[in-house]
């Protein structure tokens with residue numbers, strides 16, 4: 520896997536985020552509930568500095584609910600409250616305002632002591648590509664986008680979305696990059712579709728191998744059930760071949776179309792058809808897959 524952000528892109532993204540940070544009281548850090556750490560920018564704390572943060576575990580509808588619960592506790596223990604949400608359906612969004620208010624209370628109280636009139640809490644969404652930022656903004660916006668170019672400190676191009684009486688959201692999210700220094704992180708991101716497939720074409724088999732192996736060890740029965748298999752071969756490639764065969768993915772000469780089988784498994788995993796599955800668990804070293812291990816060739 521050779522996905523990299525160019526340093527120039529990173530610097531630009533970081534600059535843009537820094538500009539937006541000046542306008543807000545609180546960061547809504549959007550991560551993917553199926554891989555909360557891998558879908559988090561490793562420098563989030565450094566970039567957002569002292570701003571309070573609320574983690575939103577998005578796509579919770581696709582994640583394992585028991586593990587999402589554990590992640591909520593994990594983030595809480597780390598000092599950053601977390602809420603599971605489903606941006607596309609609006610689940611969990613009502614809690615955002617109340618949690619946000621709690622987090623900015625000290626700042627608001629300090630402002631009041633100085634005689635500054637209390638105002639709406641201002642927040643921005645920050646997250647890696649494809650994590651659901653636009654979906655969340657659209658869902659929160661409904662029709663509440665308010666032009667507020669006349670507010671002090673707000674540039675004319677920024678718009679605020681009024682969410683409830685005392686909460687406002689910046690209408691453009693901050694985009695940050697995930698970290699790719701650990702190959703496992705790249706594989707998890709790729710498996711969920713966080714990295715565009717076109718970039719990953721040559722790696723699709725490697726990603727499927729990784730996913731099938733993970734499912735075999737953490738969600739036994741998931742593939743068997745979906746593809747109506749009595750028994751899944753222990754070797755991930757044999758499992759992929761069997762699934763391809765079962766689905767009639769046969770090419771001329773009787774060979775199984777492994778690429779088609781890989782695409783099927785990835786597509787169905789991403790859309791939740793294999794069940795609600797989380798790819799990383801709190802408190803457990805993700806050592807069940809050796810990152811230095813070469814994926815053996817298919818044929």
Ligand SMILES: Nc1nc2c(ncn2[C@@H]2O[C@H](COP(=O)(O)OP(=O)(O)OP(=O)(O)O)[C@@H](O)[C@H]2O)c(=O)[nH]1
Nearest residue numbers: 577578579604605606607648649650651652653654
């Ligand atoms: N199942 C599910 N899908 C979601 C959820 N939130 C977003 N998605 C899907 O995830 C994909 C990416 O969502 P976007 O809202 O475009 O993500 P983004 O972070 O704005 O993406 P970029 O513009 O690339 O930065 C879309 O196909 C959404 O429909 C969710 O809570 N559950």
